[in-house]
Amino acid sequence: MTAPDYGRAFALWRQGAAAPWQAYTRHAFVEGLKDGTLPRESFLHYLVQDYVFLVHFSRAWALAVTKSRTLDEMKAAAATVNALVNHEMQLHVTTCAEAGIPEDALFTATERPENLAYTRYVLDAGHSGDLADLLAALAPCVLGYGEIGTRLAAERAPDTPYGDWIETYGGAEYQDLCRDTGAMIDAALARRIGPEFAAAPRWPELQAQFTRATVLEVGFWDMGMTP
Amino acid sequence: MTAPDYGRAFALWRQGAAAPWQAYTRHAFVEGLKDGTLPRESFLHYLVQDYVFLVHFSRAWALAVTKSRTLDEMKAAAATVNALVNHEMQLHVTTCAEAGIPEDALFTATERPENLAYTRYVLDAGHSGDLADLLAALAPCVLGYGEIGTRLAAERAPDTPYGDWIETYGGAEYQDLCRDTGAMIDAALARRIGPEFAAAPRWPELQAQFTRATVLEVGFWDMGMTP
Amino acid sequence: MTAPDYGRAFALWRQGAAAPWQAYTRHAFVEGLKDGTLPRESFLHYLVQDYVFLVHFSRAWALAVTKSRTLDEMKAAAATVNALVNHEMQLHVTTCAEAGIPEDALFTATERPENLAYTRYVLDAGHSGDLADLLAALAPCVLGYGEIGTRLAAERAPDTPYGDWIETYGGAEYQDLCRDTGAMIDAALARRIGPEFAAAPRWPELQAQFTRATVLEVGFWDMGMTP
Amino acid sequence: MTAPDYGRAFALWRQGAAAPWQAYTRHAFVEGLKDGTLPRESFLHYLVQDYVFLVHFSRAWALAVTKSRTLDEMKAAAATVNALVNHEMQLHVTTCAEAGIPEDALFTATERPENLAYTRYVLDAGHSGDLADLLAALAPCVLGYGEIGTRLAAERAPDTPYGDWIETYGGAEYQDLCRDTGAMIDAALARRIGPEFAAAPRWPELQAQFTRATVLEVGFWDMGMTP
Numbered sequence: 001m002t003a004p005d006y007g008r009a010f011a012l013w014r015q016g017a018a019a020p021w022q023a024y025t026r027h028a029f030v031e032g033l034k035d036g037t038l039p040r041e042s043f044l045h046y047l048v049q050d051y052v053f054l055v056h057f058s059r060a061w062a063l064a065v066t067k068s069r070t071l072d073e074m075k076a077a078a079a080t081v082n083a084l085v086n087h088e089m090q091l092h093v094t095t096c097a098e099a100g101i102p103e104d105a106l107f108t109a110t111e112r113p114e115n116l117a118y119t120r121y122v123l124d125a126g127h128s129g130d131l132a133d134l135l136a137a138l139a140p141c142v143l144g145y146g147e148i149g150t151r152l153a154a155e156r157a158p159d160t161p162y163g164d165w166i167e168t169y170g171g172a173e174y175q176d177l178c179r180d181t182g183a184m185i186d187a188a189l190a191r192r193i194g195p196e197f198a199a200a201p202r203w204p205e206l207q208a209q210f211t212r213a214t215v216l217e218v219g220f221w222d223m224g225m226t227p
Numbered sequence: 228m229t230a231p232d233y234g235r236a237f238a239l240w241r242q243g244a245a246a247p248w249q250a251y252t253r254h255a256f257v258e259g260l261k262d263g264t265l266p267r268e269s270f271l272h273y274l275v276q277d278y279v280f281l282v283h284f285s286r287a288w289a290l291a292v293t294k295s296r297t298l299d300e301m302k303a304a305a306a307t308v309n310a311l312v313n314h315e316m317q318l319h320v321t322t323c324a325e326a327g328i329p330e331d332a333l334f335t336a337t338e339r340p341e342n343l344a345y346t347r348y349v350l351d352a353g354h355s356g357d358l359a360d361l362l363a364a365l366a367p368c369v370l371g372y373g374e375i376g377t378r379l380a381a382e383r384a385p386d387t388p389y390g391d392w393i394e395t396y397g398g399a400e401y402q403d404l405c406r407d408t409g410a411m412i413d414a415a416l417a418r419r420i421g422p423e424f425a426a427a428p429r430w431p432e433l434q435a436q437f438t439r440a441t442v443l444e445v446g447f448w449d450m451g452m453t454p
Numbered sequence: 455m456t457a458p459d460y461g462r463a464f465a466l467w468r469q470g471a472a473a474p475w476q477a478y479t480r481h482a483f484v485e486g487l488k489d490g491t492l493p494r495e496s497f498l499h500y501l502v503q504d505y506v507f508l509v510h511f512s513r514a515w516a517l518a519v520t521k522s523r524t525l526d527e528m529k530a531a532a533a534t535v536n537a538l539v540n541h542e543m544q545l546h547v548t549t550c551a552e553a554g555i556p557e558d559a560l561f562t563a564t565e566r567p568e569n570l571a572y573t574r575y576v577l578d579a580g581h582s583g584d585l586a587d588l589l590a591a592l593a594p595c596v597l598g599y600g601e602i603g604t605r606l607a608a609e610r611a612p613d614t615p616y617g618d619w620i621e622t623y624g625g626a627e628y629q630d631l632c633r634d635t636g637a638m639i640d641a642a643l644a645r646r647i648g649p650e651f652a653a654a655p656r657w658p659e660l661q662a663q664f665t666r667a668t669v670l671e672v673g674f675w676d677m678g679m680t681p
Numbered sequence: 682m683t684a685p686d687y688g689r690a691f692a693l694w695r696q697g698a699a700a701p702w703q704a705y706t707r708h709a710f711v712e713g714l715k716d717g718t719l720p721r722e723s724f725l726h727y728l729v730q731d732y733v734f735l736v737h738f739s740r741a742w743a744l745a746v747t748k749s750r751t752l753d754e755m756k757a758a759a760a761t762v763n764a765l766v767n768h769e770m771q772l773h774v775t776t777c778a779e780a781g782i783p784e785d786a787l788f789t790a791t792e793r794p795e796n797l798a799y800t801r802y803v804l805d806a807g808h809s810g811d812l813a814d815l816l817a818a819l820a821p822c823v824l825g826y827g828e829i830g831t832r833l834a835a836e837r838a839p840d841t842p843y844g845d846w847i848e849t850y851g852g853a854e855y856q857d858l859c860r861d862t863g864a865m866i867d868a869a870l871a872r873r874i875g876p877e878f879a880a881a882p883r884w885p886e887l888q889a890q891f892t893r894a895t896v897l898e899v900g901f902w903d904m905g906m907t908p
Contacts, residue, residue: 059295059301062293065289066289066290066293067809070334071282071330074286078308078309079309081305081309082308085292103298107298113673116571117567123574123577123578127748130811192883193874201874205750294583341798343802347804348797354520354581354804354808357582357587418655420647429645512759519740520741528740532763532766532767535763540756557752577747
C-alpha cells in the first residue's frame with residue numbers, strides 16, 4: 001500500500017524512518033484492531049492510556065500556538081487544541097463510559113512510562129526548538145494514525161469489534177485533519193528553512209526527531225499490548 | 228460604582244491595586260470612548276495595536292493550556308484561545324476593514340513598546356511560574372475590560388461613535404466570559420494555594436504581578452492616545 | 455540505615471515514596487556497584503547513557519535559573535549548571551576515554567527511552583509548573599545519588615572496581631552539594647507554599663512528582679543493567 | 682569608527698539595523714559616560730535598573746542552555762550565566778554599595794517598563810523560537826556594550842568619573858567575551874540555517890528581532906536619563 005498524501009515533509013520523513021515506521025504502522029496492536037484479535041482488556045487499557053496521552057498531546061498543540069509566527073499557524077494549532085480537548089477526548093470518555101470506566105478515572109490514571117516518554121519528548125522538542133522541531137515530533141502521531149486508519153478501513157475484518165476506532169481515524173473528518181496538518185507542516189518548514197527541505201542544514205535533526213518520535217510510538221503500542 | 232463580581236481573587240487583587248486600577252479603568256482613553264470625544268485616529272491606532280496584542284494574548288492563553296493540571300482548567304483555557312483566535316480577533320478585522328485597514332496590515336503592524344511590554348510580561352510570568360502566576364498577570368486585561376464595559380454601558384453618551392466597542396465588552400457574552408474566568412482563577416488558586424488566598428505565602432507575589440500588569444495596561448492606554 | 459539529612463522536604467518526600475525509593479536506592483545495579491559484581495559492560499553502557507542524561511539534566515537545572523525568584527535561588531541553580539556542564543560531565547568523559555569511548559560518541563549516543571523518559575518528565579514538570587514542581591522532580595536524582603553514595607562508601611567491598619564512582623557520590627564535595635540542594639529546596643518551598651509543607655494543598659502533587667521521578671530512576675537502573 | 686569584529690552575523694545584523702544601531706550606540710547617555718557630563722543621579726538610577734536587567738538577562742542566557750543542541754553551545758551559555766550571576770552582577774553590587782545602595786534594594790527595585798520590555802522580549806523570542814531567535818535578541822546587548830566600550834575607551838575624556846564602566850566593557854576580558862559570543866552565534870546560525878545567513882528564508886525575521894531588540898535598548902538608555 002502506498003502512503004497517503006499528507007504533504008511533502010511527511011513523505012520525506014516517512015521514507016527516512018522506514019524501518020521504525022513499518023514497526024509502528026504495522027504493529028501487532030494495529031493488526032489486532034484490524035482482524036479483531038486484540039483482547040478487549042488490551043483495548044480498554046490502551047484507551048485509558050490514550051486519554052492521558054491526549055491530555056499531554058493537547059498541551060503540545062497548545063505549545064504550538066505559543067510558537068506560531070503567522071496567523072494561519074495560530075489558527076490551525078488553536079483549532080487542533082480545541083478539537084482534541086473538546087471533541088477527541090470526549091470520544092474516549094464515551095467509549096470508556098460504555099465499558100464502565102468513569103472520566104475521573106481517565107484523567108487520574110497512572111501514566112505508563114512508555115506513554116509519558118512520547119509526550120514529554122514532544123513537549124521538549126518544542127520547548128528546546130522552534131515550531132518546526134515541535135511539528136516534526138508531533139507528526140508521527142497525527143499522521144501515523146491517519147495512515148493506519150486508511151489502511152485498516154480497507155483491510156479490516158468485517159466483524160472486528162474495533163470498527164468504531166477504525167472509522168474514526170480512517171474517516172473523512174480525520175483524513176481532512178491529516179491533510180490540513182500536513183499542509184501546515186509544509187508551510188511552516190518552507191517559512192523557516194526554505195522550500196528544499198531535505199537540503200537544509202537542520203533537516204537531519206528534524207528527521208531524527210520524527211524518527212525518535214516514531215520509535216516512541218512503537219513503545220506506546222508495546223505498552224498497549226500489556227495491561 | 229461597585230466592582231462587578233468576577234470572583235474572590237479578583238476582588239482582592241483589585242483592592243490591592245487600588246490606585247493603578249483606578250488609573251487603568253478610568254483612563255482618559257476610556258472616558259473618551261464613553262463620551263465619544265476620543266479622536267477616531269486614536270481609536271483606529273488602538274485597534275491595530277490591540278490586534279497585535281490579541282495575537283500575543285492568545286499565545287499567553289495557549290500557554291495556560293500547557294500549564295493546566297485539571298481537565299476543567301484545560302477546557303477553559305482552550306476555549307478562550309479558540310474564542311480569541313477565531314472570534315475576537317475577527318471583530319477587529321471587520322472593524323478595521325471598514326476603516327480601510329486590511330488584515331495583513333494588522334498582523335504585521337509594528338508593535339509599540341508599551342504593547343509589547345504587557346504581553347511579554349504576561350508570557351514570562353507564565354513561563355517563570357505556574358498557572359496561578361500566569362492568571363494573575365492575565366486577569367487585569369480580561370476582567371478590567373469587563374469592568375470598563377459594564378460601567379460604560381451604563382454611563383455612555385447615547386451618541387458616542389464607540390457604542391460597538393462598549394456593547395462588545397459590556398454585553399452578556401463577554402460578561403459571562405469574565406465570570407467564568409474569575410471562577411477558573413478562584414479554582415486554580417484554591418487548588419494551588421488553598422482557600423485562604425490572601426494568607427498564602429505567595430500572595431504578595433501574585434498581587435505584585437496583578438498590580439504590575441495593571442500598570443502596564445495604563446501604559447497601553449497612554450500609547451493608544453498617541454498614534 | 456537512616457536517611458542522610460538533606461533537609462525537611464526530602465525527608466517527607468522520601469517517606470512518602472517508600473517502596474519506589476527502596477527499589478531505586480537498593481537496586482541490583484547499585485548493589486552490583488557496591489560488591490563489584492556489576493559487569494564492566496553494563497557500567498560502561500550506564501556511563502554513556504548517564505552522560506546523555508547529564509546533558510538534559512543540566513538543561514533542567516538551567517530551566518531552574520529561568521524560574522528562580524530570589525538571588526539565592528539563581529545563584530544555586532547557576533552554580534549547579536556550571537558544575538554539571540563543566541565538571542561532572544568531564545568526569546564521565548575521562549572515565550569513558552580510559553575505556554576507549556571518545557567524547558563525541560557520548561554526546562551523540564542514542565538515548566534509551568528509559569533515559570529520555572526521566573529527563574523529559576523533569577523538564578516538563580518545570581515548564582508546566584513553578585520552581586517547586588521542578589525541584590520535586592529533580593530531587594530524586596541529586597539526593598538519591600547522595601544517599602546511595604553515602605551507603606556504598608560505608609558498605610562497599612574493598613576490591614570493587616567501582617570505587618571511583620562510590621567516592622564521587624559518597625565524597626564530601628557531593629555530600630555538600632546534596633545538603634545545599636536540600637536547603638535550597640526547603641527555602642524554595644517555604645517561600646512558595648509556607649513552612650508547613652505537608653499541609654499545603656499542592657503537597658500531594660509535589661509528592662506525586664517526586665514519586666514518579668523516583669519510579670523513572672528505577673527504570674534508568676533497569677536500563678543500565680541491559681546494554 | 683569601524684565596527685569591532687564580533688563575527689559575521691553581527692556585522693550583517695548591525696548593518697541591517699543601521700539607524701537604530703546608531704541611536705543606541707551613540708545615545709546621549711553613552712556620550713555622557715564618555716565626556717563625564719552624565720549626572721551622577723542618572724548613572725546610579727541606571728545601575729539599579731541594570732542590576733534588575735542582569736537578573737532577567739541571566740535568565741535569558743539560562744534559557745539558551747535549555748535550547749542548546751551541541752556541547753559547545755551548552756558550555757558557552759552555561760559559562761555566560763555563571764559570569765553574569767556570580768561576577769557581573771557583583772560589580773554592580775560593589776559600585777552601588779559604594780554609593781550607599783544595598784544589594785537587597787537592587788534585587789527588589791521597581792523595574793521600569795522600558796527595562797522590562799527588553800528582557801521579556803528576549804525571553805519570549807527564545808521561548809517562541811529556537812536558539813537562533815534567542816541569540817538574535819540577546820546580541821544587541823552583549824555586543825553593543827562591547828562596541829560602545831571599545832569606542833569610549835578610545836574617545837573618553839581623561840577625567841570622566843565613569844572610567845570604571847568604560848574599562849569594564851572596553852577591557853580585554855569583555856572584548857574576549859564578545860568575540861566568543863559572536864563566534865558562538867555564527868556557529869549556531871550555521872548549524873541551523875546554513876553558512877549563507879542572509880540568504881536563508883528566516884533571515885528577515887532574525888534581522889527584525891535584532892533590530893527590535895536594538896530599539897528597545899534605545900528605550901533603556903532613554904529611561905536611564907530620567908531617574
